[in-house]
Every structure is written in structure tokens, then in C-alpha cells.
Amino acid sequence: MLEKNYNLSNIKHEVLLEVAKLAKNNNLSDVDKLPYQMIEGPQSNFRCCIYKEREIISQRVRLAQGKSPSPTKENKNIVQVISSACEGCPIARYVVTDNCQKCMSKKCQQACKFDAISMTKDRAYIEASICKECGACAQACPYNAIADLMRPCKRSCPVDAISMDENNIVIINEERCINCGSCIKDCPFGAISDRSFMVDVIKLIQTGIPVYAEVAPAIEGQFGKGISIGALREGIKKLGFVDMYEAAIGADIVAVNEARELIRAKEDGHKMTTSCCPAFVNMIKKHFPTVIDCVSTTVSPMTVTARLIKSAHPDAVVVFIGPCIAKKGEVLESVTQDSADYALTFEELDVLFEAFEINLNTEERYLQQASIYGKQFASSGGVTKAVVQAIEEEGLNSEDYKVRQCNGADECKKALMILKSGKLPEDIIEGMACVGGCMNGPASRITGPVTMRNRNELLDQTDGRGIHENLNNYEKYNFSVHRK
Amino acid sequence: MTITICIGSSCHLKGSREVIRNLEELVERNGLQNKVEMEGSFCLNQCVKGVCVKIEDQIYSVTPSTTEEFFKNEVLTRVK
Numbered sequence: 001m002l003e004k005n006y007n008l009s010n011i012k013h014e015v016l017l018e019v020a021k022l023a024k025n026n027n028l029s030d031v032d033k034l035p036y037q038m039i040e041g042p043q044s045n046f047r048c049c050i051y052k053e054r055e056i057i058s059q060r061v062r063l064a065q066g067k068s069p070s071p072t073k074e075n076k077n078i079v080q081v082i083s084s085a086c087e088g089c090p091i092a093r094y095v096v097t098d099n100c101q102k103c104m105s106k107k108c109q110q111a112c113k114f115d116a117i118s119m120t121k122d123r124a125y126i127e128a129s130i131c132k133e134c135g136a137c138a139q140a141c142p143y144n145a146i147a148d149l150m151r152p153c154k155r156s157c158p159v160d161a162i163s164m165d166e167n168n169i170v171i172i173n174e175e176r177c178i179n180c181g182s183c184i185k186d187c188p189f190g191a192i193s194d195r196s197f198m199v200d201v202i203k204l205i206q207t208g209i210p211v212y213a214e215v216a217p218a219i220e221g222q223f224g225k226g227i228s229i230g231a232l233r234e235g236i237k238k239l240g241f242v243d244m245y246e247a248a249i250g251a252d253i254v255a256v257n258e259a260r261e262l263i264r265a266k267e268d269g270h271k272m273t274t275s276c277c278p279a280f281v282n283m284i285k286k287h288f289p290t291v292i293d294c295v296s297t298t299v300s301p302m303t304v305t306a307r308l309i310k311s312a313h314p315d316a317v318v319v320f321i322g323p324c325i326a327k328k329g330e331v332l333e334s335v336t337q338d339s340a341d342y343a344l345t346f347e348e349l350d351v352l353f354e355a356f357e358i359n360l361n362t363e364e365r366y367l368q369q370a371s372i373y374g375k376q377f378a379s380s381g382g383v384t385k386a387v388v389q390a391i392e393e394e395g396l397n398s399e400d401y402k403v404r405q406c407n408g409a410d411e412c413k414k415a416l417m418i419l420k421s422g423k424l425p426e427d428i429i430e431g432m433a434c435v436g437g438c439m440n441g442p443a444s445r446i447t448g449p450v451t452m453r454n455r456n457e458l459l460d461q462t463d464g465r466g467i468h469e470n471l472n473n474y475e476k477y478n479f480s481v482h483r484k
Numbered sequence: 485m486t487i488t489i490c491i492g493s494s495c496h497l498k499g500s501r502e503v504i505r506n507l508e509e510l511v512e513r514n515g516l517q518n519k520v521e522m523e524g525s526f527c528l529n530q531c532v533k534g535v536c537v538k539i540e541d542q543i544y545s546v547t548p549s550t551t552e553e554f555f556k557n558e559v560l561t562r563v564k
Binding site for chain 1: 491492494501508
């Protein structure tokens with residue numbers, strides 16, 4: 001069933017889709033047939049043989065049901081290695097290429113402090129067992145002849161959580177991993193993926209208990225031109241959810257509360273960080289524990305919105321739907337926080353629409369539950385922009401507060417290092433692990449300029465309501481917005 | 485110590501949310517907030533035993549009405 005030019009996102013999509021259809025029709029007992037149905041053989045299509053392909057499908061089927069990819073290993077992480085799909089990329093990081101002229105200066109050899117470089121008949125040679133992967137030779141070569149072949153997964157990991165086993169198969173150190181999903185996006189063989197709550201959500205909806213959806217602010221633009229919040233709400237209701245709320249309402253509430261926290265922190269001479277990006281918060285918890293007290297005590301927009309929904313509908317089961325993989329981990333970690341009960345991704349929502357044969361309607365009227373400031377929590381810089389707006393709405397001068405916007409995990413790491421050393425000049429760090437913000441989340445349906453165009457067209461339709469003005473609509477609901 | 489509670493759909497229907505709430509209350513009543521952590525988990529693949537609760541790789545079958553007994557036997561004995 002899977003054809004030759006199937007790429008990675010197709011395979012992930014198709015596996016999720018087949019599992020969703022089985023769950024929908026109450027046929028999950030047939031799940032073991034999927035590898036054989038999807039890979040009919042006898043010719044292999046995308047890997048060396050059909051047996052490997054079937055094993056990859058079967059490990060993906062397990063992930064689609066929320067399980068560990070191998071039945072013998074019960075790992076905890078959201079981000080998991082599909083060991084059968086790992087190509088075991090070359091372990092030698094620096095390799096001399098054809099560009100080598102075997103020049104007279106031998107700058108590479110001089111640059112190498114470890115004597116790892118020798119000269120063969122026609123080019124330089126790096127002895128992998130001696131090489132310490134410092135990169136000095138690559139920098140020194142006047143012909144750019146030394147290639148850096150660092151494994152894409154390892155290169156993409158901002159927290160050095162990736163290593164290899166004795167067979168060169170990737171291992172994720174779960175103590176270090178922040179579930180940002182960057183390796184999932186960057187592995188060219190699709191050997192890393194995320195577990196899914198999709199089957200749980202389908203089953204719960206089928207039992208008839210009230211399941212509500214809250215959608216991340218990044219959703220506008222994700223499902224195509226003209227697909228507004230109104231259209232998504234109708235589509236999501238057709239899936240069997242009772243109703244859908246924008247998590248951007250929670251973002252509005254977070255902005256107001258973080259503004260108040262910031263005002264207080266500045267008075268007390270403390271620094272603070274935002275708390276909405278779960279991968280950023282994981283980075284602090286696992287790699288910068290000494291600054292954990294700087295994290296805003298306001299819960300994330302996901303949790304705030306879940307509390308709002310639950311205060312209006314006490315029996316509600318709340319499912320967060322976003323572009324984020326780390327949110328699944330946030331759900332598991334915040335079971336005592338009255339947060340969302342489950343988290344799905346846009347990829348998975350897309351699959352559900354397809355499995356339930358639901359077409360989204362561009363004619364659906366525009367619906368706005370949040371201010372533009374809450375909606376822009378999805379872009380890098382958007383959170384602190386909303387906090388600044390909230391400060392101004394309180395009649396204070398926002399110029400008194402200096403913000404540092406960290407666009408992507410590397411910038412986050414840098415800022416946290418400075419914060420840890422006590423030398424941060426700014427008052428608040430906005431941390432977003434994805435470059436560009438949630439808009440580029442690893443579980444987005446689409447990213448790039450087309451998405452941005454779709455999104456901007458939709459956001460142009462918003463009215464100019466302020467944050468406080470919008471929150472007047474939700475005043476009757478009473479709940480705490482702080483961590484328990 | 486960490487108590488892991490399965491939040492898969494089957495355990496959810498058998499009352500995992502209530503089990504969590506009960507445990508939270510018991511932890512608080514015994515002043516163990518700093519000693520006991522709670523987290524959710526994906527399906528632990530023992531749906532018939534639900535609600536599945538895991539401590540140190542051992543899976544226990546707990547229901548909302550047996551939470552207190554479980555807490556006495558398995559949690560209190562471990563933290564003391």
C-alpha cells in the first residue's frame with residue numbers, strides 16, 4: 001500500500017491514519033495486520049527489504065497507540081527511537097572528501113592536536129579512533145575539503161541527550177531529553193518519533209463522556225487558506241468533541257498574570273522567565289535547576305484554558321491540540337494540576353479529520369475567543385509582547401521592563417546560562433524551544449511561508465480588542481491560575 | 485518517591501482521575517508533599533487490572549475505593 005516515493009511524513013501520517021480508522025471502527029484487535037497490509041511485498045519500496053519495512057511500520061503502530069516502540073523496553077519518554085528505522089549513520093564525524101588537494105602546507109595536520117591525520121597516496125586521512133572531533137582540521141583546510149558528518153539527530157539536540165549504542169543505533173538519554181522534538185524533525189530516516197494519545201481520545205469520545213478540545217494559538221493557518229477558528233470548531237465538533245476553545249484565551253489570562261508577576265519581581269529585584277513552553281521549562285528543570293525559582297508560577301495557557309473549561313463543565317475531559325510534542329509530557333507531569341487530560345498534535349488532528357471523513361468549510365464564519373495578543377503567543381516574541389501590552393493596559397510604563405526574547409533552544413540555553421551566573425541585564429526571559437515559536441513546532445501540519453500567509457490573512461480579521469477587554473467575557477469563571 | 489498513574493482511556497474510565505485526586509488528598513493529609521510526586525503515564529498495557537498505579541516498577545491495581553488502603557500499604561510503608 002505504501003508506494004516507492006513515500007516520504008517520512010507520509011509514512012507517519014498513513015500509520016496514524018490506519019490506526020485511527022481501526023480505533024474508530026472498534027477493530028483495534030486487527031492492529032497486528034497493519035504491517036502486512038501496508039507493506040504487501042514482495043518488492044521493498046523505501047528500505048532494504050520488506051521485513052525491515054514491516055518492522056518499522058509495526059514499531060510506528062505501537063507508538064500510534066501510545067506504547068513504547070519495542071515491547072521489551074518500557075521507556076517513559078514521549079520522544080522514542082524507532083530502532084528498526086535507525087540507519088546507524090557513520091560514526092566518524094570528520095571525513096576528508098575529494099576536495100582534498102594533498103597540499104603542501106598540510107594545515108589540517110598542523111591544526112590537529114591529536115596526531116589523528118596522516119597523508120595517504122592522494123589525500124589526507126583522519127584516523128577515527130584517534131580523532132576527538134574538535135573540528136580544528138575542518139576549519140584549517142583552505143579547500144573546505146573536510147566534511148562535518150555529525151549525525152543529524154545529535155546535531156539537532158540542544159541538550160546533548162543523544163548518543164549511540166555499540167551498533168551505532170541512536171539512544172536517547174531520558175534524564176537529559178526535554179521532549180522538544182527537534183531530533184524527530186531532523187532525522188532523515190524518520191527513526192525518532194513521538195507516542196500518541198490519539199487512540200485514547202477516540203475511545204473516550206466513543207463512550208459518550210463529555211470531551212472538550214482546546215486548540216493551541218498556532219492552529220490558525222495550519223489547516224489551509226481560509227480555515228478559521230469557526231471552521232475548526234465545527235470540524236472538531238463533528239469528530240465528537242462537545243466544543244472547542246482557543247487556548248489563546250488562557251494565553252490572555254497568562255499575559256495578565258505574568259505582567260503582575262513581573263511588576264512584583266522587579267520591585268523585589270528578582271528575574272523571571274515565562275512558563276508556557278514545556279520544552280523550555282524542561283530545559284530549566286533538567287539543566288538549570290538552580291534558577292527554577294525564576295520560572296513564572298502562572299501555569300501554562302494549556303492548563304489555564306483546561307481549568308476554565310473544567311470550571312464551566314466540571315465533568316469535562318480536556319484534550320489540548322497543538323504543534324507541540326513536549327505538551328504530551330506536560331500533560332503527564334501535571335496530572336495533579338487540573339490541566340488538560342490529554343494532548344494531541346496538529347498532525348494527529350489532521351489524521352482524525354481524514355479518518356472520520358470530515359471536510360473543513362472555508363465558508364464558516366470567523367470566530368474570535370481571544371485577543372490578538374493571546375493568539376500571538378504562537379510566535380517568538382509574542383508572549384512578552386502580550387505581557388508588555390498587559391502592563392500598559394494596567395496604566396504602567398512598559399519601557400521600565402526589559403525583555404529578552406529567546407528564539408529557539410540555543411538562545412534559551414545562552415540566556416539561562418547568563419541568568420544562572422547572575423548577570424542577566426533583562427528582567428524577563430521569554431523562552432521558546434522552537435525557532436520562530438510554536439508556529440514551527442515539530443508536530444505542525446505545515447510550516448513555512450504558505451502557513452504564514454494563511455495565518456496572517458486569518459489574523460487580519462481579528463477585531464482590535466485588548467487583553468483585559470477580552471477577559472471580561474470570562475470573568476464569571478472562577479479558578480486559580482497558579483501552580484498548586 | 486514517584487507514584488505513576490496510568491491515564492490511558494481504560495484506566496480513565498475506571499476512575500484514574502479520582503484515584504489521583506484521592507492520592508493527592510492523602511499525600512496532603514499526611515504532609516508528604518515534599519516526599520511524594522505523582523505523574524501520569526501512557527497505557528501500562530494491563531488494562532484489565534486498571535486503574536494501574538506503578539511504584540518502583542511494580543504495578544498495582546487500585547480503584548477509587550481502595551486508594552486509601554493502597555496508600556497505607558504501599559506508600560506510607562515506603563516513605564517512612
